[in-house]
Amino acid sequence: MGKVNPCLKRSYVIVTSLIAILSALLLALTLFSHGYFHEDEEMERMITGIKAMYIISIITLLLTITGVYGACKERQWALIVYVVGMSLSSLFMFACEIQGLAVRPQVVKDMKNQYLAMLPLDNTSEPFLDSFMDIQIELQCCGLDQGYLDWGYNISESCVCTEESTNPCVAAPRNSALYEHTFSDQPIMIYREPCLPYLIEHIMMNINSVMGIMLGLTLFWVLSVVLCIVILCRLSRKEDIPPVVYSPEAKAGNYTVLLTDAAEYT
Incomplete structure (x- = not known):
């Protein structure tokens, strides 16, 4: 069995230890997510992803x-188990990333249909309205598809522009509920852009970030596999044994003395 370069072994141990730490953090995050969303209505849709994270x-x-x-x-044997297991895991991750890239257009389409099913906004559920109002304030937008028209008469106060607003604003219609409690002739400015494009862009940005992190982790796994294969090659290499060279002159004096002494005793 050959000897392994200490620097090579140290590099492999460091890389593999980092992967172990990240795996432990992922397991802790999965446990937390499972407990946090345990009683959520969307748990049935999330359980497949949580099981995959566990595995x-x-x-x-x-x-x-x-x-x-x-x-x-x-x-x-332990290094071979690691190479085989991590190679299969890396191939699985690459397949998931390719599939994720392929289904992104369908994800956008499903997302649009899901949000458009909430229209009109003045007749949708209260939990969705509460979260959507926070989204309007955060993204500086109003409505989903057609701007403030999606609210009908009851335009939400979360659509009102603030002094720190950076997105374009327009004057709200005079026949909207925003003017019921005001006696000023000044127009009330509300956000012009609908929220659906911002929502899709925001969610797709998060998806791209997750896929980028997954790709980086997978390449990290591949690096550890390469280092492990190199270590296996070093262990499989036979040690170089210095050749033994026979010389007729070696120890010639000793043999001559022994033969002379033996002749004297005979």
Whole structure:
């Protein structure tokens, strides 16, 4: 069995330990999310993703423990288990990322249909209205698809522009509920742009960020697999044994003395 370069072994242990830490954090986040959304109405739709996170984090954590053990004790079977397991996991992650890129247009379409089903806004559910008003304030927009027209007569006060507003504003219609409690002739300015494009852009940005993080983690996994393969190659290499060269002159004096002494005693 060959010897492994200490720098190579140290690099592999560091990379694998970082993967183990990230896997432990992912497992903790999964446990927290499972407990936090346990009684949520959307739990049935989220349970598949939570189960996948459980499987990925636990398997990765076990593989990294096996890999570090194999590197420290120079056990080839443990390193082979790590290479096979992490290679399959990396291929699975690459497949998920490719599938995620392929279904993004469908995600946008489903998102539009889901939000448009909430129209008209003055007749939708109270929980959705409460969260949507916060979205209007945060994104500086009004309505979903056709701006303030989606509110009908009861335009929300969350549509009113503030002094810090950066998005374009327009004057609210005089026949809207915003003018019921005001006696000023000054127009009330509200956000002109609908919220649906901002919502889609915001959610897609989050999806792209998650996919970028997943790609970075997968490449990190691949790096650890490459280092592990190099270690296996070093362990499989036979040690170089210096050749033994016979010389007729070696110890010639000793042999001559022994033969002379033996002749004297005979």
